[in-house]
Amino acid sequence: MTRLVLIPLVLLLLLAGALFWSGVTAEKPADLRWINAGDPKTLDPGSMSWGQDIRLASALWEGLYRFDSTSDQPQPGVAQSVDVSSDGCTYTFHLRPGALWSNGDPVVAGDFVFAWKRVLDQPAGYTSLLFYIDGAQEYCQNVQLAQQQLRDGADPSAISQPQFSLVGIHAVDDATLRVQLKHPVPYFLELCSFATFYPLHERSIAPDLISRHPVTGAIEIRQGFAKPPLVTNGPFTLSQWSYKQRIRLLKNPYYWGASEVSLNIIDVISAEDGFAAFQMYETGAVDWIADVNPEVAAKLVRANRDDFHVTTGFGTYYYEFLCDRTLPDGRANPFFDPRVRQAFARAIDKQTIVSNIVLTGEKASDTYIPRGIFANYDSPRGLSYDVPRARQLLEEAGYPGGQGFPKITLLYNTNAGHEAIAQYVRRQWLDHLGVQVALEGVEVKTFGALKEQKKFQICRASWIGDYSDPTTFSDKYLSFSQNNDAGWVNVEYDRLCAAASLEQDVHRRMALLEQAEQLLLDEAPLIPIYNYVNRVLRRPYVKGLQPNPRNQQDFRRLRIEKH
Amino acid sequence: MGKFILYRLAQFPLILAIIYLVTFALVWVAPGDPLDQPDRNIDPGTKQALRQQFHADSAVGFLAYYPWRLITTGDFGPSMANPDWSVNEILLRSLPVSITLGLFAILLATVIGVAVGTLAALARGGVFDWLSLSLTLAGISLPSFVVASLLLSLFAVKLGWFGVGSWGSVRDLVLPGIALSLLPMAYIARLTRVAMIDVLSSDFVRTARAKGLRRSAVIWRHCLRNAFLPVLSYLGPAMAIAMTGSFVVEKVFNVPGLGQHFVNSVTNRDRTLILGVVLVYGTMVLLFNLLVDLAYAWVDPRIEMQVGGGNG
Numbered sequence: 001m002t003r004l005v006l007i008p009l010v011l012l013l014l015l016a017g018a019l020f021w022s023g024v025t026a027e028k029p030a031d032l033r034w035i036n037a038g039d040p041k042t043l044d045p046g047s048m049s050w051g052q053d054i055r056l057a058s059a060l061w062e063g064l065y066r067f068d069s070t071s072d073q074p075q076p077g078v079a080q081s082v083d084v085s086s087d088g089c090t091y092t093f094h095l096r097p098g099a100l101w102s103n104g105d106p107v108v109a110g111d112f113v114f115a116w117k118r119v120l121d122q123p124a125g126y127t128s129l130l131f132y133i134d135g136a137q138e139y140c141q142n143v144q145l146a147q148q149q150l151r152d153g154a155d156p157s158a159i160s161q162p163q164f165s166l167v168g169i170h171a172v173d174d175a176t177l178r179v180q181l182k183h184p185v186p187y188f189l190e191l192c193s194f195a196t197f198y199p200l201h202e203r204s205i206a207p208d209l210i211s212r213h214p215v216t217g218a219i220e221i222r223q224g225f226a227k228p229p230l231v232t233n234g235p236f237t238l239s240q241w242s243y244k245q246r247i248r249l250l251k252n253p254y255y256w257g258a259s260e261v262s263l264n265i266i267d268v269i270s271a272e273d274g275f276a277a278f279q280m281y282e283t284g285a286v287d288w289i290a291d292v293n294p295e296v297a298a299k300l301v302r303a304n305r306d307d308f309h310v311t312t313g314f315g316t317y318y319y320e321f322l323c324d325r326t327l328p329d330g331r332a333n334p335f336f337d338p339r340v341r342q343a344f345a346r347a348i349d350k351q352t353i354v355s356n357i358v359l360t361g362e363k364a365s366d367t368y369i370p371r372g373i374f375a376n377y378d379s380p381r382g383l384s385y386d387v388p389r390a391r392q393l394l395e396e397a398g399y400p401g402g403q404g405f406p407k408i409t410l411l412y413n414t415n416a417g418h419e420a421i422a423q424y425v426r427r428q429w430l431d432h433l434g435v436q437v438a439l440e441g442v443e444v445k446t447f448g449a450l451k452e453q454k455k456f457q458i459c460r461a462s463w464i465g466d467y468s469d470p471t472t473f474s475d476k477y478l479s480f481s482q483n484n485d486a487g488w489v490n491v492e493y494d495r496l497c498a499a500a501s502l503e504q505d506v507h508r509r510m511a512l513l514e515q516a517e518q519l520l521l522d523e524a525p526l527i528p529i530y531n532y533v534n535r536v537l538r539r540p541y542v543k544g545l546q547p548n549p550r551n552q553q554d555f556r557r558l559r560i561e562k563h
Numbered sequence: 564m565g566k567f568i569l570y571r572l573a574q575f576p577l578i579l580a581i582i583y584l585v586t587f588a589l590v591w592v593a594p595g596d597p598l599d600q601p602d603r604n605i606d607p608g609t610k611q612a613l614r615q616q617f618h619a620d621s622a623v624g625f626l627a628y629y630p631w632r633l634i635t636t637g638d639f640g641p642s643m644a645n646p647d648w649s650v651n652e653i654l655l656r657s658l659p660v661s662i663t664l665g666l667f668a669i670l671l672a673t674v675i676g677v678a679v680g681t682l683a684a685l686a687r688g689g690v691f692d693w694l695s696l697s698l699t700l701a702g703i704s705l706p707s708f709v710v711a712s713l714l715l716s717l718f719a720v721k722l723g724w725f726g727v728g729s730w731g732s733v734r735d736l737v738l739p740g741i742a743l744s745l746l747p748m749a750y751i752a753r754l755t756r757v758a759m760i761d762v763l764s765s766d767f768v769r770t771a772r773a774k775g776l777r778r779s780a781v782i783w784r785h786c787l788r789n790a791f792l793p794v795l796s797y798l799g800p801a802m803a804i805a806m807t808g809s810f811v812v813e814k815v816f817n818v819p820g821l822g823q824h825f826v827n828s829v830t831n832r833d834r835t836l837i838l839g840v841v842l843v844y845g846t847m848v849l850l851f852n853l854l855v856d857l858a859y860a861w862v863d864p865r866i867e868m869q870v871g872g873g874n875g
Contacts, residue, residue: 007673007858007862008670008673008674011666011669011670011673012670014666015663015666015667015670018659018662018663018666019663019733019736039645041644041645041646042645042646042647043647044646044647047646049600049603122612122616123606123608123609123612123613124609124613125600125603125605125609127606127609128606128609140608141608144608144611144612147612151615223641223646223647223648223649224641224647224648224649224652225647226647227647242656242819243645243648243652243653243656243657243819244656244657244819244823245656245730245819269728270817270819271728271817272814272817272823272827273814273815273817275815276727276728276814276815276816276817277728277817279715279716279719279720279727279728280727280728280817282720282727283719283720283723283726283727285726285727285728285729413601443595443830444595444601444830445593445594445595445596445599445830445831445832446594446595447601448595448596448599448600448601448602449594449595449596449599450594451601452599452604461602462602463602464602482604482605482606482607483603483604485604
């Protein structure tokens with residue numbers, strides 16, 4: 001009998017041990033607890049590409065310029081001032097004397113050179129943002145080529161050395177950084193506030209995590225460096241990162257603007273499930289949810305909650321056509337004809353989608369670039385919902401009443417409510433155009449792969465911008481863009497965008513980009529459906545959260561009003 | 564006995580190697596890439612460079628690098644979807660959480676399940692038996708997300724007895740532990756009841772009673788021991804399942820355990836992490852089956868351990 005009782009006793013003992021092993025000690029409570037959007041993918045600024053990572057990184061790092069919630073324009077960060085040459089191609093940044101790392105070291109121009117070189121040496125999702133810098137793209141390609149040759153067994157003395165000195169990034173002295181651009185980039189200061197352009201403190205990276213290639217001199221920082229203790233230069237430091245549990249940020253006493261920073265401890269709680277996150281908010285475990293799950297949001301809209309805020313987002317949900325002459329299986333592609341694309345675009349009632357399916361305050365859209373998110377940019381008019389015109393266009397293209405239209409498929413990923421929209425759109429095309437479209441719902445990674453390989457006819461798509469300039473959207477449809485999944489090629493569009501990139505006058509430049517978008521909307525390689533919104537839930541005592549399309553926040557200005 | 568354990572342990576590497584290879588084959592043929600995102604394509608050169616960084620540009624390259632690294636250093640390599648973390652770090656952080664939760668759930672399930680099953684068998688056909696049968700049926704058929712959500716909204720949100728979404732104290736263990744324990748508890752109760760009814764009508768029980776032993780002594784000393792054997796064989800896989808985490812329960816209560824990685828690593832095509840979690844799970848199943856076999860012999864000395872035979 002004793003043996004039988006021993007089994008639960010042993011289990012109990014094991015449990016006590018396991019509790020101790022997995023336990024967390026009691027700590028000082030945080031001033032602000034919030035939920036970002038799941039755990040960050042990475043806190044390495046050079047390789048991050050997700051919105052939630054970039055949002056959090058702005059609390060830890062500061063670029064030459066920085067996002068400021070009180071202003072539309074990027075504000076000086078590590079740089080105190082900048083001189084721009086008359087041709088708009090040379091930027092000379094003068095670094096702030098008081099800019100320090102979280103260990104007290106001064107932030108010097110070399111820290112930027114190091115970090116930017118590393119992004120070119122060890123490319124990641126956003127490396128191409130550095131390609132505006134003279135010689136950067138060529139250098140990056142040469143490094144990759146040289147390393148490939150070495151892997152293939154080439155003699156180190158025979159390969160051509162990538163020359164970083166030819167790249168337009170120069171530390172003139174500790175306090176001066178000179179950047180030479182390929183052509184004027186009117187939003188370059190905006191880019192300088194982006195995560196990819198943050199500096200890195202080389203000396204504090206553990207020697208076993210960093211290496212320089214013996215032949216090419218390429219810097220490689222291995223995974224795992226962006227964890228505590230991490231030396232950063234922003235208003236906060238990374239004190240703790242418990243994977244998929246919590247990130248604790250502490251005020252950085254060395255930050256040059258520390259006197260303006262009100263919070264001392266911020267906890268970023270990880271909650272992947274939208275409903276769990278909402279329950280945490282309801283029970284007071286968190287004060288702010290930066291990105292509310294759409295299903296929870298729909299309930300909050302119905303409940304008319306005044307702590308729930310819906311504001312214009314920085315992206316568009318749309319459908320995209322493959323515009324190649326032939327389909328992946330070799331058949332002629334009906335969507336090569338713009339009239340067919342226009343007919344399909346005009347046959348969708350988008351208003352019904354946003355008021356009956358999406359339900360969280362999204363706005364039906366006729367433009368690709370969301371209206372009103374860029375200063376000085378007047379969005380053109382897109383194709384309206386017009387069934388008779390749609391039928392007429394389809395008839396002109398040779399398919400009266402949908403007769404003779406080949407069998408086609410609509411590709412989408414099955415998560416995140418895409419299916420409901422796809423079913424509605426399919427019904428509209430059948431009712432209005434007489435065209436049968438088969439639905440192909442696949443899992444998200446399969447979707448990504450099929451789309452990139454252009455194995456689709458129509459697919460759901462979305463684009464979220466990165467920086468505050470219309471080119472963050474329009475560049476996607478340049479004929480040579482790697483993100484142009486539609487395969488839409490239009491010489492005039494490329495020409496207008498190229499002209500805009502050389503135009504120094506902001507109004508003329510915007511006019512060129514407006515013309516380009518008008519052309520894109522008329523030619524209809526895509527059907528805009530709605531513009532994204534930001535869905536934020538916050539307690540009224542959390543002050544300083546400023547709604548903005550990119551849903552970035554200025555952590556310096558956040559404070560808690562006594563409650 | 565020692566020989567038996569050694570023999571079984573010697574089989575482990577072979578079984579785990581097979582599991583590794585089969586999993587790898589499935590992971591490799593699955594469409595999509597850990598580096599793909601649905602709406603944004605990475606520059607082909609960058610993608611190639613990243614693949615090379617992860618030793619994932621070819622199946623041969625992957626197999627030449629990771630298994631050897633695992634055998635020599637015990638390192639699964641970096642997580643391809645969360646590059647700041649190695650698979651070992653992820654496992655080391657989430658496994659203790661799942662083990663704690665799983666142990667608590669199994670302990671609860673065993674103690675309550677055996678007690679309910681025994682009482683039901685003793686009161687066969689009575690009100691308690693009928694009640695326990697209905698409750699265990701509910702326990703088996705109610706999906707865990709229903710139970711978990713009910714517990715959460717009642718005890719945490721409405722009554723405020725427990726915190727939501729936090730982890731680190733015994734209090735945080737209670738609700739997810741109960742949610743996770745209901746299914747094994749119901750199974751154990753039914754297994755115990757059936758076995759107990761069987762034992763109660765056997766000859767040796769009658770003999771013991773005839774010899775004048777008290778009913779409680781017969782039940783405690785003789786019946787329970789025999790009735791526990793089927794429960795014990797169920798406990799092995801049940802423990803492995805409970806201790807490697809439950810995706811649903813972890814999701815509802817925001818528990819940072821291993822269960823989430825079973826689903827998320829596959830969705831992300833995080834090849835290194837998939838292999839890591841599958842091997843950990845495989846090891847747990849093997850280990851607990853061995854432990855159950857040993858506990859069998861220990862509880863019931865009639866069972867002999869034989870090399871090549873065993874009971875599992």
